[in-house]
Amino acid sequence: MIEVRVFRAIDDPDACQKYIDGHRRILEIHGVTKITSYKHDWMNDKHTMVILVEEQESKRVLGGARLQLRRSGMSLPIELALYKYDEKILNMVRDAELNGGTSELCGLWNSMEVAGMGIGSYILSRIGAAISSQLPITSIFVLCSPVTVRMGRRVGAVVESTLGNNGLFYYPKDDLIATAMLLSDCDTLVNADASERELIFDLRANPIQSRLERGPKGQFELNYDLVINQLDYHDISNK
Template sequence: MIGIRVFRAIDDPDACQKYIEGHRRILEIHGVVKITSYKHDWVDDPHTMVILVEEQESGRVMGGARLQLRRSGQSLPIELALSKYDPKILEMVHQAELNGGTCELCGLWNSMEVAGMGIGSYILSRIGAAISTQLPIASIFVLCSPVTVRMGRRVGAVVERQLGNNGLFYYPKDDLIATAMLLSDCDTLHHADPKERELIFDLRKTPFQLRTEIGPKGQFDLEYNVLIKNLNYNLANS
């Protein structure tokens, strides 16, 4: 059985290390050995949430992502990645932080064992949008590869065409393209695909559930546990 759970990075250091190692291996497979924004100081940040995909019987990590809040004085990875190409990203993140709070969905990866199941391409981003209402944020930044732009659009993110070349950057290598996107309405998801929006709202309503998912490679059961423990945000006053 495959399970997905969400937790604050500081609450499970061992799981964070497994996530880091798995992500590193996937990056190396794709010839990416160094990313400017790939630092690990987020493991000590109480405002970083980890979305982890695990084989429940063995505890083996098969993928994941992070939702890093811009609250603790640390720059978002997208700021570190893009500011040398276009410094406007810094002001854009700053304004988003002032306008209800912001974060970044980043570090998204999945292992070869679950490739083609839709976990990395759709489910992780769906969970990122779903858990946003547990947090003091109104928007989510994401830096997408060409194959994940469609993923961003499905959950309601739009390309930030004010940045780079109509939102495009050569990153993390000169022969790779990344697209800067922003989900600006976490609560309503006005721009999301209607079916995707329905799934996200269902996860918000029922954060613990067992669902049969249908991916490109067929059906599989997935256990969700997306209620974040140990949060001390007062959303009413955020």
């Protein structure tokens, strides 16, 4: 059985380390050895939420992602990754922070064991949008690989065409392309596909549930626990 849970990074350092180790192995398989996500100061940040996919019995980590809230003094990974190519990303993120609060969904990965099940793209992206309702944010930045741009669009994100080359960057290395996208309406998701919006709103209304998911490689049951425990809304709202 596969399960997914969400927690503040500071509340489970052991799980954070397993997430980091798994992400590093996947990046190395693809020849990526330097990336802004390798900076692990987020582990001590109460504004970072970790989405972790595990095998229920063994607690083996199968994938994950982070939703990092932008707070003064700690830049988002997309800022660190892109500002040397296009400084406009800094003002864009700052304005989004001032306009209701912003964040970044980053560090998405899944193990080879569950490749083709849609976990590292569809499910993690959907969960990122779903848990935003528990947080003081109205927007989510994401730096997508070519295979995840479509999922970004499905949940309502749009390409930030004013950045880079119509939103495209050669990152994290010269033979790879990344696309800067922004989900600017977390509450309403007006740009999301109707079916995707329905799934996200269902996860918000029922954050603890079991669902039969359908990925490219067939069906599997997934247990969700998307309640962020020990979350002090006033505390995370303070900068």
